Amino acid sequence: MYKEKESFLSCLINGSPAVKLSALIMGAGHFRYGRASKGIIYLFIQISMILYLIRRGFSDVKGFFTLGTKASDAWTGTKGDNSIVMMLMGIFAMIVIATFIFFYVQNIKGAYDMQTRDQLGKKQRTLKDEIKSLKNERFYLMVLALPILGVCIFNILPIVFMILIAFTNYGGTIVPPELVDWVGFDNFKKIMVLSKFAPTFGKILGWNLAWAVISTALNYFAGLGLALLLSKDCVKEKAFWRAFPILAYAIPGFITLLAFKFMFSYGGPINQMIIAAGGKAFGFLDIDAKWSARIIGILVNSWISVPSIMLLASGYLSNRDKNLYEAARIDGATKWEQFWHLTMPYMVFSTTPVLLGQFIGNFNNFGIFYFLRGGLYMDGYFLASDTDLLINWLYNLSIDNNYYSIGAAISLIIFIITSMISLAVYLRSPSYRQEDRFQ
Numbered sequence: 542m543y544k545e546k547e548s549f550l551s552c553l554i555n556g557s558p559a560v561k562l563s564a565l566i567m568g569a570g571h572f573r574y575g576r577a578s579k580g581i582i583y584l585f586i587q588i589s590m591i592l593y594l595i596r597r598g599f600s601d602v603k604g605f606f607t608l609g610t611k612a613s614d615a616w617t618g619t620k621g622d623n624s625i626v627m628m629l630m631g632i633f634a635m636i637v638i639a640t641f642i643f644f645y646v647q648n649i650k651g652a653y654d655m656q657t658r659d660q661l662g663k664k665q666r667t668l669k670d671e672i673k674s675l676k677n678e679r680f681y682l683m684v685l686a687l688p689i690l691g692v693c694i695f696n697i698l699p700i701v702f703m704i705l706i707a708f709t710n711y712g713g714t715i716v717p718p719e720l721v722d723w724v725g726f727d728n729f730k731k732i733m734v735l736s737k738f739a740p741t742f743g744k745i746l747g748w749n750l751a752w753a754v755i756s757t758a759l760n761y762f763a764g765l766g767l768a769l770l771l772s773k774d775c776v777k778e779k780a781f782w783r784a785f786p787i788l789a790y791a792i793p794g795f796i797t798l799l800a801f802k803f804m805f806s807y808g809g810p811i812n813q814m815i816i817a818a819g820g821k822a823f824g825f826l827d828i829d830a831k832w833s834a835r836i837i838g839i840l841v842n843s844w845i846s847v848p849s850i851m852l853l854a855s856g857y858l859s860n861r862d863k864n865l866y867e868a869a870r871i872d873g874a875t876k877w878e879q880f881w882h883l884t885m886p887y888m889v890f891s892t893t894p895v896l897l898g899q900f901i902g903n904f905n906n907f908g909i910f911y912f913l914r915g916g917l918y919m920d921g922y923f924l925a926s927d928t929d930l931l932i933n934w935l936y937n938l939s940i941d942n943n944y945y946s947i948g949a950a951i952s953l954i955i956f957i958i959t960s961m962i963s964l965a966v967y968l969r970s971p972s973y974r975q976e977d978r979f980q
Contacts (some may be wrong), residue, residue: 579671621921
């Protein structure tokens, strides 16, 4: 009996002449075994693919590798190749080809399945039967088809495009109508070695990692602490006290950031109080205010992020097994011991995926320092300041200064760093290794 997991080659080798003919003319096997309707669909797909390849598919794939050979000339009015459009159309052509290969394989496997049914004397499945199957046991395929197509077009295509830009010389003066070329790993070498980029990259990466770790830890423990405090029986009017951090969370983040920027500015209320007390105005966010600006950023980020952690922790804490705490109290465990040996293992197990999401969000937190201190370029940094994160530097390079290929290379480095750290932490966490312990 034919099995779904049987390989494409075995279907082709063991198939009848009709199945083998399906390798040349899609749908031939379906016509042979009485499935003309599905055979017409496969034949239509093959004809459409052949026409697409002839009309532009082959040229789009070729253009992806060459990125154009004809330069524009304004003096003669010559219209040249657009390298970026050719790259995008080349990616799209490869997606179309991959989709066609999927249908091509299904065409062979489907023909072999019908051959097996015919040999065993079983009734062939009609198109109506397959549609009924899609509505029942394979309903998930019908439901997920459109979202998967949307993800491919609106998510995968831009991500692949961004990754590929990192391997070109796109940016600066080399933008369409100038021809763009593939340069391999040259952009990564520039970031690591070139005196213009390397020192700035090293400084920002170190601060970015410290920022992500400190912010994530502070937000997590502050949110957990608030949740534990509000879970105490002695706290009255809990809904009233929860309202304050929720309101802070409900206000749009950029409004909060602009408000804090004004509060810590030279003319803001904090400096006004300092002056009124006989002091001198302090540049909390000034160009030479390195650590004060960083600390303010960490605290403001906590103000925005802690409420969400508090709400999440409150939900998990409400599901704790209170009998464990009662047994611990009887055994003489202190409050700290109960927290460290009961609450923390349970919370770490439950919230590790969320914690990793918080870490990645903090690592790529563009808005904090952009709204608090954006636009500053300092000595010792190339198009950056001492509070900029990699995502801010990427923005400065790409959007403000046209270093698109360098920015794409930095974004790829960010992805590699965050994914490696997240994967390494998750694989060593109780959420992965001790799943049965808390069930």
